[in-house]
Amino acid sequence: MTRYLISFDDGAMDHISGGELPEVGKETHAVVQEAVDAGVWVFGAGLERQRASVVDTDGIVTDGPYPEIKEVIGGFVVVDVASREEALAWATKFAVSCRCAQEVRELLPDPELDEMVRRTEQRS
Template sequence: MPKYLISFEKDAMDHIPEEDFAEVGAAARAVCQEAEDAGVFVFSDGLSYDDGDVEHAVVDVDAMVIDGPYPESKELIGGIFIVDVPTREAALEWAAKVAVACRCAQDVRKFRGPNAV
């Protein structure tokens, strides 16, 4: 089955009050558990930008390391959820569940697959 990346931008959850984050986290974990129970869960996590350490780096084609996002980057990923489902429609259904749980829009993209060139 094809795998789909469901993701949202780094600042997509900035509108959520801090006191609601525990509820949002619980809702997101519930969607992950539902996907796991359905046998379609591959991976899910959020990306850290605020821990003070430079964890994000870009290695250019000349092997030069740039700490932080690539200078031309316009968007950074805030969180990802990967599912292994038979159709785009199924991926969109999971994206809708993630959107409700995380209270923000989700981007859905299909992986090319291991045999793609």
């Protein structure tokens, strides 16, 4: 299986009125539950609308993102699926429920990290 990041830009849902937000939340939670039930859900969250902090390699913290960056992530999910086509199908479900376009990116595999997580979960 391969993990995919499905995300949308901050502000992508600004066209939704406050009165519509409960229904959007309900529909999106239904898609999340479907992903959980299908065994493909890894993690997801919306992000607070705020500027990020950037920590440099020397530990210095600055405000970010940098001004030249026009788009930042507003929310995301990670799914673990068999193919890009399946990831695109899940992205379509999230796009419909969130009423905004979704971006899909394949995450690099890291077998060593996966093994670390497995060992930690076994100890719990």
